[in-house]
Amino acid sequence: MDFLPINIDDMNKRGWDQCDFVFVTGDAYVDHSSFGTAIISRLLERYGYKVGIIAQPNWKDLESFKILGEPKLGFLVNSGNIDSMVNHYTSFKKKRRNDVYSPGNKPNMRPDRAITVYSNRIREAYKNVPIIIGGIEASLRRLSHYDYWSDSIKRSILMDSGADLLVYGMGEKSIVQIAESLESGIPISEITYINGTVYKTRDIERPFEPVILPSYNEVTSSKKQYSQSFKIQYENTDSITAKTLVEQYDSIYVVQNPPMEILTEQELDDIYDLEYMMDFHPIYNNLGGVPALDEIKFSITSVRGCFGGCSFCALNYHQGRIIQSRSHESIVKEVEKMTVDKNFKGYIHDVGGPTANFRIKACEKQEKYGVCKDKSCLSPERCKNLVVDHSDYLNLLKKIRKVEGVKKVFIRSGIRYDYAIYDSKDDFIKELCKHHVSGQLRTAPEHVSERVLKLMGKPSIKTYNIFVDKFYSESKKQNKEQYIVPYFISSHPGSRLKDAIELAEYIRDMGHTPEQVQDFYPTPGTLSTCMYYTGINPLSGEEVYIPKSIEERKMQRALMQYNKKENYELVLNALKKEKRYDLIGNNSKALIRQRNKN
Structure with a gap:
């Protein structure tokens, strides 16, 4: 078990003449299950693909994108775990002084609008190699969107980046299907049938029974049209009910296929059971490490998705509203691995996800019919169909506390206090206070x-x-x-x-x-x-x-x-x-x- 290749010497040690995929990312290379780059690359590795990593290339030097040679199937590109503009600028548009996703907190290790810059440079280096973009920056910019930093409506990132295909959402199922399609010889221009992806076409007949959004020209000239377009997108984020969406850019159409179906418990377990190094690459040892790893190295991702419905949160647009949970066995197995790490002091920093105390789906209806388009589970009032039950989460926490070597298990990702008080048993608040608070509990009322x-x-x-x-x-x-x-x-x-x-x-x-x-x-x-x-x-x-x-x-x-x-x-x-x-x-x-x- 080792880190994936980052240079030709690493490839030679593995006996590789060529990578199948080269992954270009705006973060330092951290092979940990909290990093999207690690998950996607290790998943492709499990399916037999050869993946190399180019982390934080010098975007001003074209040779930086050639260090692993031309990949057989394509380039994968993301900005890292965070949007590059959010990474670089405060809410007052002032430049940040550090970057926890870079070695030694060093700033300016990635460009503004990293995906667009990386993709254009890759296209300069290799004219015909497929480019597939993904991650949070691509996912949230998949169609026309308001860009706060330029105070303007920007086109789909597919248009500006010149990439061939965009993967939105968490991406595991989509990327495997893309890889298998490319390996079978299907041209990237013909891979238009995979859910969870966005593609470009000049043929409006290609998408099946689409919903036509207001065009880019319309949304840039009318805020009302922009608002109407957003509403349609907002109502089409569920894998069960969503339709194909089409947005026109003069003679080009950007087509968003429906979201990929959610992962089963077994599928989610399989992803987190992959053999990660759970550390940053040794090339950063003398550079101060990668600070972002410090808080999450001994944290556990328990769930994905969130039915909280906060208006200022992009999770509805990225992960979706249906809860996907890992099994207790998978999580306990990960904890047991942590306890043998030389740096483990007995403290699990977090067991959670977008919302820690959501471990089950909001209601039984979601299993068959998906989430409601026209109402929220919790706001402005609790839905009568909402199932409130902390028993599974509490049982999980108890099992983790019993693992030999674990002294304390904290909950530091957000909890929904409204969901907590709707539980008639009050067991969660009792257990929270007794076992899982490190002196201070962070909550998010947001306003009054x-x-x-x-x-x-x-x-x-x-x-x-x-x-x-x-x-x-x-x-x-x-x-x-x-x-x-x-x-x-x-x-x-x-x-x-x-x-x-x-x-x-x-x-x-x-x-x-x-x-x-x-x-x-x-x-x-x-x-x-x-x-x-x-x-x-x-x-x-x-x-x-x-x-x-x-x-x-x-x-x-x-x-x-x-x-x-x-x-x-x-x-x-x-x-x-x-x-x-x-x-x-x-x-x-x-x-x-x-x-x-x-």
Whole structure:
């Protein structure tokens, strides 16, 4: 067992004259099951394909893309585990100073819009080799999309990258079918029949019974058309009910096939049971390693998918809403492997996924009919068909705690507090407080304004407060000093200054201000981003207030940390603008003091 080849010497050691696939990625090479590059490359290896890795090539040097030679079947390209623009820029479009997915936290190891740059350079090096793009950056940009960084509507990434085929979603089944098709001699231009893929064609007759989206020209000239297009896409993300979608670019049509069917438990087990090195490549040993591995090296992916329905989250668009779970046996086996690692100290950092306490499908209906197109499982209220049951997750956690060498099992990926309190048994909150909190539990109420929460797809703040009370009550019973650290978002679509002030008052009454705050980040593929660009809620057609000015966004953000000296003027201006003079002064409810004019 070894890392996959990264140069000709590695290929020679394996006796390879040529790779079947060369995988170009924007991340450093980490062979761990939390990295998409590792999963896809190891899966192809299991099916007998020879895969080489080019991690973080110098995109200014064409030779960097030739170090493994021309692959027999094609190039696979992703930007890494994160969109390259999100990786590079803050929500205020300021350049980030580090990159946890690069050796030693070093920034600028990948270009902006990495997939497009890599694919164009590969095409320069090899004119006719198939290029297949995937990962989060491709998945969320598969059709025309609002691009926050240029403040414009960009074309499908297939158009700008010049790639032949795009894989969206998690991609395991799709990539195997693509590989088998290429190996059988089918030209890449004819591989138009695989679910979970997007392709280009000049023949509108090629897709079968498609839904025609507004054209690229239409969505760039009309925000209403863009909103309508997004709604259709949003309603076609389920593998059981989704239709083929077609978007026209003058004489070219971009065709999105329906999503690939979800993985069975056995299929998911098989993917996580592959022989990963579970480490970064040794070439990074003297460069500071790859920091992103630190938190997840001893974490477990338990599930995929999320029926939470948060508007600002792209999971609905990428992983889908149906829960896919690994078996207890597979997870315990992975834990047992961890315990023999020389760096393992007895602590499992996380057992979860997009939402840790979702281990079962939301309802029985989803098995046959897929997810509902017109309503959410949890927002604005709990669906009457929602099945709330933590027993499987709790049994799993108990099994992990019993593994020899395990001292503590933490839950650090998000939990849905509303789902937790809907469980009449209260067993989950009891077990959470007793065994799985590392002093602080991070939660995500996101806001307090009922209007904003509804647009966010989040439950009422009253629901969150019930969870908080239960958490502290249970912690007290167990004589544990544990705290909740809430996570809030400022300047989300719908949030006015008065809503931000309401949030600031809630934070004041909590008794402590958050150390870190997040301004809303309009990333491709989310319902919230569509609202941000259009000022329309695409699901209802209603107009939505958008705090777009830098001044207002800074004020909303500052209000969440109103007691910081550097935020004083921003908070003062916000309070004056809303005529909330009652919050300026020396009384116990004031957010800031009135400064002496002298």
